[in-house]
Amino acid sequence: MNEQLAAALAAEEAAIYAYALIGVRLSKGEQTLARTAEADHRTRRDQLVSRLDQLKASPAPAPAGYDLPFPVTDRASALKLAIHIEDGVAQAWRATLAVTSAADRATALGALTGAAIQAVKWRRVAGVAPLTMAFPGRPQ
Amino acid sequence: MWNRRRVLGATVIGAVAVTAPGGCGLFDSDPEPIPEPDPIQPVLDEARALAAAYDRLAAAQPDLSGRITPLAEDHRAHAAALAILIGAAGPSAGAPVPSAPAPAALSGLRAAESAAMKTASASARTAPADRAALMGSIAACRATHVEALR
Numbered sequence: 061m062n063e064q065l066a067a068a069l070a071a072e073e074a075a076i077y078a079y080a081l082i083g084v085r086l087s088k089g090e091q092t093l094a095r096t097a098e099a100d101h102r103t104r105r106d107q108l109v110s111r112l113d114q115l116k117a118s119p120a121p122a123p124a125g126y127d128l129p130f131p132v133t134d135r136a137s138a139l140k141l142a143i144h145i146e147d148g149v150a151q152a153w154r155a156t157l158a159v160t161s162a163a164d165r166a167t168a169l170g171a172l173t174g175a176a177i178q179a180v181k182w183r184r185v186a187g188v189a190p191l192t193m194a195f196p197g198r199p200q
Numbered sequence: 201m202w203n204r205r206r207v208l209g210a211t212v213i214g215a216v217a218v219t220a221p222g223g224c225g226l227f228d229s230d231p232e233p234i235p236e237p238d239p240i241q242p243v244l245d246e247a248r249a250l251a252a253a254y255d256r257l258a259a260a261q262p263d264l265s266g267r268i269t270p271l272a273e274d275h276r277a278h279a280a281a282l283a284i285l286i287g288a289a290g291p292s293a294g295a296p297v298p299s300a301p302a303p304a305a306l307s308g309l310r311a312a313e314s315a316a317m318k319t320a321s322a323s324a325r326t327a328p329a330d331r332a333a334l335m336g337s338i339a340a341c342r343a344t345h346v347e348a349l350r
Contacts, residue, residue: 194341
């Protein structure tokens with residue numbers, strides 16, 4: 061379980077990093093959405109740090125920077141990265157479901173669901189169709 | 201007490217008969233016990249009902265088709281995956297889609313998605329490990345449908 065939770069932590073750290081780059085490319089209203097999403101990822105990150113500490117697992121420290129899948133130069137690429145990031149977070153949490161139970165499973169399900177909903181919000185803002193996917197978090 | 205002992209005795213005889221190698225033929229004419237429905241059967245029933253409900257609404261209001269047909273496709277993908285998981289020999293394989301009242305509007309479907317999301321979430325929280333990821337994705341997808349219908 062610790063390995064999968066550490067991967068979820070890495071995905072949350074990457075999301076927090078990405079949202080700093082995304083926000084500055086968006087309109088005011090979109091920035092509010094980005095701030096809310098980033099706050100959710102910070103909450104999940106903090107919960108994971110506490111849980112891994114309880115489990116006596118010490119994940120690798122978050123890197124200072126990340127290689128982006130594509131350059132973020134404008135609103136369109138910022139929205140594309142936001143969708144990409146939420147899909148990545150959903151994938152990381154989905155992978156924890158099979159190795160967790162009880163409260164950890166419920167936390168993982170909430171995080172998977174939250175990322176999937178956030179991805180829908182970004183697809184709507186970006187005008188991407190379809191808004192939904194049948195199996196959020198399943199590796200593409 | 202007397203009745204309880206009789207019941208227990210009958211159970212023991214039944215257990216011996218079931219475990220006898222090759223079967224002795226004595227109980228061969230007993231009807232097969234009705235198999236317990238798979239715990240995820242309600243999630244499959246909902247997937248079929250929701251797909252059908254979207255289809256009915258799209259037929260009645262073609263201008264909504266582009267928006268809701270992808271949602272129906274999601275439910276059909278869920279139904280296919282769940283049917284494989286439950287197995288073709290499952291008790292309700294090929295069962296007719298449960299009839300549901302035709303929702304008058306998107307708000308009715310949104311309420312149905314919300315209820316179905318709760319069913320799938322409960323299933324995902326308690327599913328065995330080999331089903332957890334699929335049930336989690338289905339629950340999350342239903343939650344995204346609620347969002348998509350805003």
